[in-house]
Amino acid sequence: MSNPAPHSRRALPGHQIVLGDHDKLRLDSGIEFGPFTLAYQTYGKLNADKSNAILVCHALTGDQYVADDVHPITGKEGWWRAIVGPGKIIDTEKYFIICTNVIGGCLGSTGPKETNPETGKPWGLDFPVITIGDMVRAQTMLIDHFGIDSLFAVIGGSMGGMQVLEWCKSYPARVFAAAPIATSYRHSAQNIAFHEVGRQAVMADPDWCGGNYLLEGKKPARGLAVARMTAHITYLSEPALHRKFGRKLQNRGGITYSFDHDFQVESYLRHQGKSFVDRFDANSYLYITRAMDYFDLSVEFDGRLAEAFRGSNTRFCVISFSSDWCFTTAESRRLAHALNAASCNVSCVEIESDKGHDAFLLDEPDFHMVLSGFIEGAAEARGLK
């Protein structure tokens, strides 16, 4: 099942599969792409009638290690261990959970840091621009490989939620239940703007070398760190930052009249930026942020979002967080209204939290209660024991 990837740079735990060898992946840009590698993790067992599979979709800087004990690079727990695991909300003893590193990513799936077979060099900026639709189309090839006709659920937060919605639009018959969390049907102008700041920071770093830093033996660490610092602010809320840091100083009695990291919040952000560059590829960051920017489910329906879901039998649970200013409740409600207009089965819940966008990754009991109820209700309707 797990073919070794022909052009994988290092051995990572989990599975890799080469897809699109014969039937290539047709990208939204029009390019026929393949073969390509998808790296993925699975947890639990697929049942006999293949009806218990849940696809978990990761966010911008997430990866396939959703519920691992130890992440192969960071050494920390998988990013959604609060939700996914034995006896947890997404119960690995009951469901078969699949999580793929998105195409364009940098943890084993084909992306800009992997080798372009035509040149023998890293893809760099020759890698085609990918979209959320492309990510999902690549995932369908893996789901086909498992022989799964219909996923029990597709679940994800932020960019993962965009993939959830893309699945529901393009493959409604293959999704029984969908939980788009802290996400939107389109990337807002403000979010595109923040992404552009991040990309410009990367590209302004001389070590980016026009995208060829791998060939040059360099790494645009400073640019990527600044990109991460900016983005990280948008994932938090002012109250959360204030509670955590306020104006507290970093290991010093008073301000130093310098540009050293006097404030704890500065020190924290620098740490976030620094640790990010150890685990993420700068060009992947450009490509994946671009994919999010291009996402707008309503555009092919001339803005009539409801048309994207017309005739869908999927049950939806749209969840937002009150202090999330990246993906606001207002956006979620627009999505829910469109789902209503399409006569879909939809729940829409705003969770009170001051933890901002990142709340979906954190311990939020109300969120967990809602998600758990939704999944259990859907499992009952699906006849899953």
Next chain:
Amino acid sequence: MTQTPTQTAATTPSAATPSDRIRVDLQLIADMVEPGTRVLDIGCGDGELLAYLKRTKNVDGRGLELSNEGVRNCVAQGLPVMQGDADRDLLDYPNGAFDYAILSQTLQATNRPREVLGELLRIGRKAIVSFPNFGHWRARFDLMFHGRMPQNPNLPIMWYETPNIHFCTVRDFVALCKDMDLVIERSMVLNESGSKVSLGSHSALANFFGNQALFMLSKKG
């Protein structure tokens, strides 16, 4: 003087088991709903009625609820409910999407009851509406002899804090239905404990003794 709840006048017992008991007025609504239908419960609270209809009548039920807490509790039970209010959030639902649109004890809290009623019958083939009757003798008594706005177990909140902004009597409601050319398919008045009162629901007596009113409406033609 008040109507004592008489067991005989209460609900026609459905197939419900004792553990399936729900609030008496909700039971009366549930009894109006045919099995296997599509229902939108507007102002569904903690989902008591929706859960009951799903359990006992295999109803495909959806809910709309103003309070975040209510929505959370519903979804946590696996009920499809979204946050929203009757004044604003009914517009998106397509015409005839439901067999029944239910508005229980909420009409008097809407900004535009007439428009909301119109929306119920655009979305649902039938509307089931219940509301507190301001024509009840005690409300009249409070106004006439105390000169105070009525307060009772059904209307416990002071005038300056109540979300109820559009009170009406049974006769007012009947007049509105007539004005809107709506068909009153069924109607009844309930006493304080929510049990049905055996009085002709359009009668002056019903308007005097009914604490709450319950109507099933449809459009003409």
